[in-house]
Amino acid sequence: MSQPTRGSGSPGRAPLTLTVAVTTYRRPRDLEELLPSLVDHLREVGDHFRVPVCGGIVVVDNDPERSAQDVVTAVAARHLGTTGVGLRYEAEPEPGIAAARNRALVSAEDSRVLVFIDDDERPEPGWLVRLLETWESSRAAAVAGPVLPHYLRQPHPWVLAGDFYVTRRLRTGADISVAGAGNLLLDLAAVRRRGVRFDDAVGLAGGEDSLFTTRLTRAGAPMVWCAEARVVERVPPERTTLPWVLRRTWSDGNVESRTALRLAPGAGGRLVQRLHGVTRGSVRVTAGLLRAVLGAALLSRRHQARGTRTLLRGAGMVAGALGLTHQHYARPASSPGPRVRIGRVREKGTP
CATH class of the missing domain: 3.90.550.10 (Spore Coat Polysaccharide Biosynthesis Protein SpsA; Chain A)
Incomplete structure (x- = not known):
């Protein structure tokens, strides 16, 4: 070396x-x-x-x-x-x-x-x-x-x-x-x-x-x-419980859409990204739901879990494209740790 x-x-x-x-x-x-x-x-x-x-x-x-x-x-x-x-x-x-x-x-x-x-x-x-x-x-x-x-x-x-x-x-x-x-x-x-x-x-x-x-x-x-x-x-x-992991999966999809929005140039670019995020997220929601239903019919835990993961990531993408987010690191002054908030975020250049 x-x-x-x-x-x-x-x-x-x-x-x-x-x-x-x-x-x-x-x-x-x-x-x-x-x-x-x-x-x-x-x-x-x-x-x-x-x-x-x-x-x-x-x-x-x-x-x-x-x-x-x-x-x-x-x-x-x-x-x-x-x-x-x-x-x-x-x-x-x-x-x-x-x-x-x-x-x-x-x-x-x-x-x-x-x-x-x-x-x-x-x-x-x-x-x-x-x-x-x-x-x-x-x-x-x-x-x-x-x-x-x-x-x-x-x-x-x-x-x-x-x-x-x-x-x-x-x-x-x-x-x-x-x-x-x-x-x-x-x-x-x-x-x-x-x-x-x-x-x-x-x-x-x-x-x-x-x-x-x-x-x-x-x-x-x-x-x-x-x-x-x-x-x-x-x-x-x-962080190994089902509710926590499912929330995190939603958040990952949310981050993907919000990142694309903040990188988009101008109001026109953001509008395109919003439509793109809603479309891609909706496709994932549909595909994930179908796989989860198939998994339930086949008694396949993997298909159910993977389908649910795809569905929730897609739902997070749709929410992110519409401006909704998890405030994962928000915390009140009296709290011993971070809490989750749901709210709207302004993207770069928006009023």
Whole structure:
């Protein structure tokens, strides 16, 4: 393996400026497990490529009560002196995942590479090295990797039958046009040239990462897949219930339509996208309903689950095209966690 060139053809011994960002909201125990692992991955990068690694880890806390601060301080005290890996704490009280991710972009302004990982994820061995190798070889502006589920409790049978947590399988180096931010490397020089940021207008509803990566690729920045850079998502029991998974399926379809609307040029383009979203969503609703009915007749759990999944995703697409959304990250000041709201969102350029 050659030395990392940081996408610029610079000498292999030049320092690699790298920030790993963790966005978090009231999950201190997850952070206690994740952060030492990230320290090890950063040390592995320096050993593997034999270059100095400048930067470190930044934790962006979206809790106005700063529930992650003590954890970050404690982990930094244990590891900073012995490893040399920096660990910083940033508070972002503005509700919404988009605000937290934008704070990470600002915090990493001195880095060439920013890597996002979520607080409920655990990287597998070689994760960060593999992301960087793919970035080096592809010269891409972004590299995404798979997020694999680890169920903390056996899911509802429909969740398994319907493949609700199955992720896409692509070869390393394959071009992609959209990705989540739970396992995402960004070449910040390429991102800055295109002026792309996470959209605060969708920060409470989610889908900010789909919108961000789509805008990035449409601006001419290539994004590729790295099959070997795997992280495991710890799926808590409440997210393996049938009601939660079905709501999430609706939300995924909703995000798809809302993303298309926000990317559409002008009022005419948005009207076309609304009609397109309603049409495509309605087709999915019909096809999903037929498959679910067939599954019931054949006593096939898989056909019932997959049909229901298609139906609900289509319903979410229709709702998104009409301006309705789940406010997944909305929360009242007195609540211990986020709640779901149904409401209308204004698309870019609409009154």
